[in-house]
Amino acid sequence: MAIKTRNYSVDGKRVMTVEEFTRWLKRFDEDNDGRISKDELADAIRVSGGWFANRKSKQGIQSVDANGNGFIDDSEIKNLLQFAEQHLNVWVLFL
Template identity: 65%
Template sequence: MALKTRSVTSDGKRVMTMEEFKRWLKKFDADKDGRISKNELREAIYATGGRFATWKSHRGIKSVDANGNGFIDEGELNNLVEFAEKHLGIRIAQF
């Protein structure tokens, strides 16, 4: 699942808006329940060429899952930005 973006920065990060990021991430919602599970986040990490995807997906869920249900819900997607910039090679830009 290719990651299409507006541009790539000099440090190799893909630039996209928050809405583009949300749309891209929702492509990994395999069961279409509107939430991102640890396994779905792992697939997103793999898609970006990321290494240590299992470990990173565990850390990602743990760091952004505000209600502790084990999933990233719609309301928690904004919390995922810092994780995405650090571990997915994505920069969220305000256009």
């Protein structure tokens, strides 16, 4: 279990609530369509220091895109939490 200190856990991950994560992720919505595309998710992975961003973003979209439209909609963001902990250097708190 990670210990929270100044918004970062001891393993270096940024600690966020679900709401904070949602707001952070929406910063990458470059075209302001309310959805996260594969390229926008790849940008989030790169900013977080992740490697192989294009491949990981494709996997992320495929794993959480419930309606199959190729985007992460507001209703699907919560499905992305496990992916975020693995690939976005984020530890999401459920409060």
